[in-house]
Amino acid sequence: MGNTININDYKKKEKKPDCKDEMIQGLIHNKSLRIAICRVTDTVKTAQSLHKLDPVTTIALGRALASCAVMGSTLKREDAYVQCHFKADGAYISNILAEYIQPGSLRGFVNPAQIGPLIKSADSAPQSVGEAVGNQGTLSVKTGHKSASNPYTAICKLQSVEIAEDIAHYYLESEQCPTILGAGVHLSKSGEVLGAGAILIQKIAGDEDIDEEILEHYEQQVSDNLHISEKLAKGESLHKILSDISIVGSPEPNMQAQPLGFNCFCSHQRMAMALISLGEEELRRTELEIGKLETVCHFCSKTYNFSVEQLLKH
Numbered sequence: 252m253g254n255t256i257n258i259n260d261y262k263k264k265e266k267k268p269d270c271k272d273e274m275i276q277g278l279i280h281n282k283s284l285r286i287a288i289c290r291v292t293d294t295v296k297t298a299q300s301l302h303k304l305d306p307v308t309t310i311a312l313g314r315a316l317a318s319c320a321v322m323g324s325t326l327k328r329e330d331a332y333v334q335c336h337f338k339a340d341g342a343y344i345s346n347i348l349a350e351y352i353q354p355g356s357l358r359g360f361v362n363p364a365q366i367g368p369l370i371k372s373a374d375s376a377p378q379s380v381g382e383a384v385g386n387q388g389t390l391s392v393k394t395g396h397k398s399a400s401n402p403y404t405a406i407c408k409l410q411s412v413e414i415a416e417d418i419a420h421y422y423l424e425s426e427q428c429p430t431i432l433g434a435g436v437h438l439s440k441s442g443e444v445l446g447a448g449a450i451l452i453q454k455i456a457g458d459e460d461i462d463e464e465i466l467e468h469y470e471q472q473v474s475d476n477l478h479i480s481e482k483l484a485k486g487e488s489l490h491k492i493l494s495d496i497s498i499v500g501s502p503e504p505n506m507q508a509q510p511l512g513f514n515c516f517c518s519h520q521r522m523a524m525a526l527i528s529l530g531e532e533e534l535r536r537t538e539l540e541i542g543k544l545e546t547v548c549h550f551c552s553k554t555y556n557f558s559v560e561q562l563l564k565h
């Protein structure tokens with residue numbers, strides 16, 4: 252996974268801020284804790300523009316994408332993926348789906364893309380992602396490999412619905428793996444994405460030696476002091492943020508870097524195969540009724556157009 256960099260080298264060299272999306276990860280405290288931190292500002296900007304998101308849906312999807320990226324630090328194989336699907340009923344947002352695929356690809360969507368049209372004039376707009384999603388629903392976490400057909404899926408009930416807390420709850424409930432996870436998106440007053448990122452600190456399975464005080468230190472840093480998206484918006488680098496929350500005197504780990512970006516794998520061929528599965532009769536009826544055969548990729552909003560004759564040649 253990318254190059255190995257000693258964090259101390261970065262501290263010496265650092266003059267200008269990081270300006271690209273990436274994740275850095277490593278093992279700390281005698282390899283008893285996994286730590287991963289990411290910047291996904293440009294990825295969230297791309298998602299916002301592709302899906303025409305409003306501020307609340309940008310924050311919701313951005314937190315999910317950032318969380319998925321750091322969850323990716325637990326994956327090993329080249330084509331491994333992790334997908335988080337928040338499904339809610341009753342409030343404004345009904346689906347948030349984010350996916351990380353090795354090495355470094357992120358994609359996702361949120362339904363609806365804009366909640367503005369759903370807010371009745373008598374109601375006040377939701378002030379948080381939690382309010383927009385509501386607390387009735389589930390989080391499904393799917394892990395697997397693109398080249399294999401048997402993913403593992405775990406489903407938990409929604410908790411706070413501020414995204415990162417629910418994923419930390421999933422790790423504890425489904426994998427018995429204590430995990431500290433913080434994710435944030437910082438917007439300007441006009442809704443522009445200024446900073447987005449996440450941090451994950453996780454106990455390595457089977458290692459019981461870690462001092463509870465160390466975990467408490469990181470938990471407090473992430474919940475009270477971190478404000479990762481604001482720091483990224485100010486141009487602070489991932490290494491600087493990481494060194495600021497590290498315990499003084501703890502040995503600095505070798506960290507690995509992985510570039511990140513919004514990347515969808517949809518194609519004309521894949522979309523054609525999905526349409527063909529509807530059957531010739533249904534396709535001809537739809538083409539006659541609507542005048543065209545059009546399909547849109549949920550993950551990137553790209554539109555694909557076909558004719559029945561084209562599809563039948565596949």
Ligand SMILES: [Zn+2]
Pocket residue numbers: 515516517548549550551552553
């Ligand atoms: Zn796509």
